[in-house]
Amino acid sequence: MALPFVLEGSAMLFYSAENLMKKFFKTESAQFQGGCPLEEKNTPVCIFGKSHFSTELIETGRKTQYNITIDMKKAEQMFPFCGDALCSRGKGGAMATVLEDGVSAIPREVLGDDLVDVRPLGQQGGFSNLFRAHKVGLDVDVVIKRVQGRFQGRLDQRGEARIMTALRHQYLPRIYDLKLASDGFCYTIMEFVEGCTLREYVRREGALDQKLTLKWVRQLCEVTEYMHTRRPPIIHSDLKPENVMITPQGDICVIDFNASLEAREEGQEAIGASSGFAAPEQYNLPPQRFPAGSPLLPVVRAAQGYGKVTPRTDLYAIGALGYYMLTGYDPAVWCAGVTPLTDYDIQLGDAFRQVLERAMAPKQSERFSSAGEMLRALNNLSRLDARYRRWVRQTRIAGLCVGLCLSLGVLGILLGLRTLEEENRGNYLALVEQGSTLRQQQQYAQSQQVLLEAVALDQSRIEAYSQLAALLYQQGEYQQAIDLLEGVEFHKADAMTQEEFEAAQGQIRYLEGNCFYRLEQYQQALESYQLAVWLTPDLPEYQRELAICYARTGNQKLAEETVAVMESIGAKQEDLALTRGEIAYAYGEYDQALPQLMAAAQGAGDPAVMGRAYIQAANCCMELGRTDEEIAVLEEARDRLGAASNSVQTQMLSEALLRKANENPQQRQELYQQALSLLEELLAKGYVTFTVEQNTAVVLQVLDRYEEAEALLMEMEQRYPGDYRVPMRLALLYGDLEGSRETDQRDYSRMAECWSEARRLYQAAGVQDSEMIRLEEMVAQLEQLGWDLEEGGGA
Amino acid sequence: MVLTKGMLLLAGGIGLVVLGLLLGVVLLVTLGRKRKGIEEAVRREYD
Numbered sequence: 001m002a003l004p005f006v007l008e009g010s011a012m013l014f015y016s017a018e019n020l021m022k023k024f025f026k027t028e029s030a031q032f033q034g035g036c037p038l039e040e041k042n043t044p045v046c047i048f049g050k051s052h053f054s055t056e057l058i059e060t061g062r063k064t065q066y067n068i069t070i071d072m073k074k075a076e077q078m079f080p081f082c083g084d085a086l087c088s089r090g091k092g093g094a095m096a097t098v099l100e101d102g103v104s105a106i107p108r109e110v111l112g113d114d115l116v117d118v119r120p121l122g123q124q125g126g127f128s129n130l131f132r133a134h135k136v137g138l139d140v141d142v143v144i145k146r147v148q149g150r151f152q153g154r155l156d157q158r159g160e161a162r163i164m165t166a167l168r169h170q171y172l173p174r175i176y177d178l179k180l181a182s183d184g185f186c187y188t189i190m191e192f193v194e195g196c197t198l199r200e201y202v203r204r205e206g207a208l209d210q211k212l213t214l215k216w217v218r219q220l221c222e223v224t225e226y227m228h229t230r231r232p233p234i235i236h237s238d239l240k241p242e243n244v245m246i247t248p249q250g251d252i253c254v255i256d257f258n259a260s261l262e263a264r265e266e267g268q269e270a271i272g273a274s275s276g277f278a279a280p281e282q283y284n285l286p287p288q289r290f291p292a293g294s295p296l297l298p299v300v301r302a303a304q305g306y307g308k309v310t311p312r313t314d315l316y317a318i319g320a321l322g323y324y325m326l327t328g329y330d331p332a333v334w335c336a337g338v339t340p341l342t343d344y345d346i347q348l349g350d351a352f353r354q355v356l357e358r359a360m361a362p363k364q365s366e367r368f369s370s371a372g373e374m375l376r377a378l379n380n381l382s383r384l385d386a387r388y389r390r391w392v393r394q395t396r397i398a399g400l401c402v403g404l405c406l407s408l409g410v411l412g413i414l415l416g417l418r419t420l421e422e423e424n425r426g427n428y429l430a431l432v433e434q435g436s437t438l439r440q441q442q443q444y445a446q447s448q449q450v451l452l453e454a455v456a457l458d459q460s461r462i463e464a465y466s467q468l469a470a471l472l473y474q475q476g477e478y479q480q481a482i483d484l485l486e487g488v489e490f491h492k493a494d495a496m497t498q499e500e501f502e503a504a505q506g507q508i509r510y511l512e513g514n515c516f517y518r519l520e521q522y523q524q525a526l527e528s529y530q531l532a533v534w535l536t537p538d539l540p541e542y543q544r545e546l547a548i549c550y551a552r553t554g555n556q557k558l559a560e561e562t563v564a565v566m567e568s569i570g571a572k573q574e575d576l577a578l579t580r581g582e583i584a585y586a587y588g589e590y591d592q593a594l595p596q597l598m599a600a601a602q603g604a605g606d607p608a609v610m611g612r613a614y615i616q617a618a619n620c621c622m623e624l625g626r627t628d629e630e631i632a633v634l635e636e637a638r639d640r641l642g643a644a645s646n647s648v649q650t651q652m653l654s655e656a657l658l659r660k661a662n663e664n665p666q667q668r669q670e671l672y673q674q675a676l677s678l679l680e681e682l683l684a685k686g687y688v689t690f691t692v693e694q695n696t697a698v699v700l701q702v703l704d705r706y707e708e709a710e711a712l713l714m715e716m717e718q719r720y721p722g723d724y725r726v727p728m729r730l731a732l733l734y735g736d737l738e739g740s741r742e743t744d745q746r747d748y749s750r751m752a753e754c755w756s757e758a759r760r761l762y763q764a765a766g767v768q769d770s771e772m773i774r775l776e777e778m779v780a781q782l783e784q785l786g787w788d789l790e791e792g793g794g795a
Numbered sequence: 796m797v798l799t800k801g802m803l804l805l806a807g808g809i810g811l812v813v814l815g816l817l818l819g820v821v822l823l824v825t826l827g828r829k830r831k832g833i834e835e836a837v838r839r840e841y842d
Contacts, residue, residue, distance in 0.1 A: 382837035387836070398818075405811050406815035409812030416803070420805060422801070423800070
């Protein structure tokens, strides 16, 4: 019985006739008929699509004979570079006869009761038999696919089904069942896809417009991306118009996974190629497989170096399918020169053409890296447009301009801030220098103003504070100096080394200690000196003050140890004498202290040591009640120190003269005058302290120069608004002034007003002051005399 | 108030930053509109 049978050729297979028989037809008994003698069995046999050859199945008992006839004319048309070889032995055709075991019918176990109306399908898969049937359970038509016995051994019979089972996508057919039957074949029951193949569609409708082509190429990319992103990725490797179904809904459906491969990193060797739609790497096989003179050798040789099959292989086929849809022609095999799309008279956008050309690049590296990337390119065709590229260029230039502006701006800001900082630093140091110079010139008010400006410029730098504290200390404003330094955290300036910074901090603490010392707050002074010595241990004057402070706080042992330290670091004799004198003074041993202090004062070259020694020597004299000697010491100090640094001694001298005046009524006027001239000298050179001004006001008052005293006190009231001593002095002044008048001319209203203010501030200050007590006694006396100061000072 | 080099640099820097930002905004709007136009034209071409 001869049964007309048509193979659906899916790929050109690179096998010799002998291997073809062995591998595909599972037989050694291949016979060639019609001009193909047996000795030519190693000649490559090319099996093309179904249009190029046909077979005739003849049942001969237990054997089945296949007569394969190759249609040379069609083969030449579709695969011209093989034509000569085929024709040379063809006489218009070649025939091979293959004997194999008979094909049995589909076993009942496969069909069951569910599959009915089974009939051969008009088209056959390349490696399989296809039947159409009706699946009763689901009431759908299905395709039963059986891998042909001839291909048993070459393909994993479950291979396609296994791949297909793992895939679920709207553009892929569904697998309903997979059965391994008793006849050894694998039967796959899958969705019957209605419609026609892309090949049939194009033949019927002609070349497609770019809108429909774009839609189907996008769908191909979607389904290919889906396959490529499985684990492991699946490469179809045989995408061509025959394997793309067009459904009645107008969508594609990719079929026939017989040639599918699992992607590997190193690539897969091709198992076949479809002319025009196969990428170069699908031809890249060892030329040794092909005998000399093989028509395939030129193609195979041309494919050398194009690598192995990878997911990018499918992208070439998608590009070729797009080419086919737009032109209606199969693209030529790449090495035969593909006619450029621009040569066709078709409506095709520049961007879409670029995508297809890139997909069809012979080198894999020049194609899209993935189907996803190609799909994104298709979804963003505008980005490939020349206008878009021009827009990108413009945007880049604009971005560059903006970036340049911003960069230059930021650079300018940074540079400006740095320059401003440097300028501020320069200004700061200039002000500190100016303040220091003014201080040395005894222009204390100007110096203070300049230094305060410097502090305002940078409140964390130490230099201005150091100078300002020294200035306040020099003026005797000890509490102010302490308040200035309290709570300030200094930061090291960039220009200073760590040693310089520590030295400056040590000096600040030393000055602070001096201020506490002058205010007789010895414990705080001790802490400051300890800190100063810790910061700068090698300075004898710091050790000296520490030793004195130890003595003041009753730590005689520590004081003597510190003197020993002073000796060990090479302190001068006058420093040691001053220290010993101070320690003796601290313990009230004034007689022993005085010679030491005088020795220190007279031997000292440093004005600070000299001044300090004279001051303490004068204090010793005062404690011993030797006012005349005290005055002599202070006068000597004034002479030796000079006007630049004798302010404190001058102030002490004025106080000593006032004390002497109180002790000597006969010389009172003269002594007051001397004291006043000293005080005025101090005020004239800017040594404007509260004590100096107050003493000046007192002296002016006792010299009956009430108006000058009043004016000075009024100025002080402005300068020291919360100090009770100013209204107290004014009240005493007004009391004295009114007391000098006739009784009926007296008016104690101003005194009452000042007394009231002084009393309020005095109570708020919470201190004890003998002068205030004197004022209260004076007020009490006046009230006894009938002056009611509580009621405004009236009689 | 005396204008120093630092102040001039700072002012210039701030000016450039402001200019850059303004330019950026203007270009962003202009080029954004142009891009939309191109995309629309390309979309029409393939529809």
